[in-house]
Amino acid sequence: MAEAPPEVTCQGLARTYGAGPDAVEAVRPLTLTFAAGQTTALVGPSGCGKSTLLRMIAGLEEPSAGSVGIGGQPPLAVRRRGGLSVAFQEAALLPWRTVEGNVALALRLARRPADPAAVAGLIRLVGLEGFERRRPAELSGGMRQRAAIARCLVTAPGLLLLDEPFGSVDELTRLRLNLDLPRLWQERGTTTILVTHSVSEAVLLSDRVLVLSPRPAAVVADIPVRLPRPRRAAMVRETRFLDLVDEIAAGLSEGGAAADRPLAAQ
Template identity: 65%
Template sequence: MALDPTSPPEVICTGLAKTFDGGLDAVSPTTLRFAAGQTTALVGPSGCGKSTILRMIAGLETPSAGSISIGGAPPAETLQKADLAVAFQDPSLLPWRSVRGNIELALGLARRPIVPEEVDQLIRMVGLDGFAETRPAELSGGMRQRAAIARALATQPKLLLLDEPFGAVDELTRQQLAQDLPRLWEARGTTTLLVTHSVQEAVMLSDRILVLSPRPAAVVADISVDLPRPRDPELARDAAFTTLVDDVFSALSHGMAQSHPPLVAQ
């Protein structure tokens, strides 16, 4: 069944598991459901397998077991129609192309028409006005991340996969990006999956948080984030926000404790 051309897709992973060559279990059999048009964060300790889940949904890794449905279609079909886009932790901009060139590359790869005015508008939206013809080497880390997000949004994907997209930038830039950029995909009602190891970022950006255990990844908590939108940095001082952060932290600690019991008994 093809993806509904007008609405964002629901993503369902059934019994999804991944064992790498050499026997490393990255993801234990897990069933996940990501609601259409929502932003869901996957939070977990480093190396727990959250990026592997995202890469399997993106069709960049083949699951060892289980299946993935994106609006009723397998990832390969979604890939062929270029209905999804990934923003990686590393901005992965091609150094020989300008900001505009990198955005146009995505349109070209997705076989979408290049409309210069739309590209300009996207560049303005991510705050890179005046840097359209600049090459990545001349941009700061935050600017490169903005360009990478603009590239991911250029094809107007129905499913947006963000793999620690703010992981390589400083704290201030990270806060700024976390405040500005969600408005871009929220306005389009895109189904968004965010992988992060920052609990505050997950609470700030998402509608729902899935807390994962250490490797092999399994869901240890499913936390709904009922905070009003748009969200700004002031929200971080709100009691509801801090309660959610505490909930996520305790779920993370619980998952860690189950996986790694204390070395010395008290």
């Protein structure tokens, strides 16, 4: 049973590592709302704290302050019933399990009954038909990411958290995955939060882009993406696409410049 897509709220969410003079502030107190059924991309320079923000939303990392609500519930409750899935930077497939076994693992972890038909269906949808019995070592990087996405979707989660899931594949494969896979969750209206450092990926996949400043993460621009769906490869050459990319890039460099200024001047 698919979960209804939830609204996600962050109230004063912050993360600081260490204490005293050595403390490192990774995420400044943030108050944000991610609309139900929308795809929101978090973009920012490397190490700005966007993955930390995503991990706090998933409940994989404890915030130093603030709280997260997923459809009004804390992350742990949502995780326990398989209401959210995370796609990590690496595919994180267990090397001793086949593609099929890795996808089915999510159902076991979510305490759901085995569902071979759903597993086979998703493997087919992500384009891995014929590779069900293969182990991760026998797959290319792109195929592993497809298997990881199938694993994420097999529990039909209401919330999908994507932490640079296509960051480790080459540019061509990345474009193909960007065009093929999002349809699978966007058709279901899944609330999706995507972390990426690729501006064009953010525009291609999302309905809204939040531009984060260098560490500590703070939102420096909130840009709606009003491009029609489904998005196609040709779009990346259209003016409105390029304008959006330019606007986000400007936000990124302004955020960087703001962070480079001495604190007193900000």
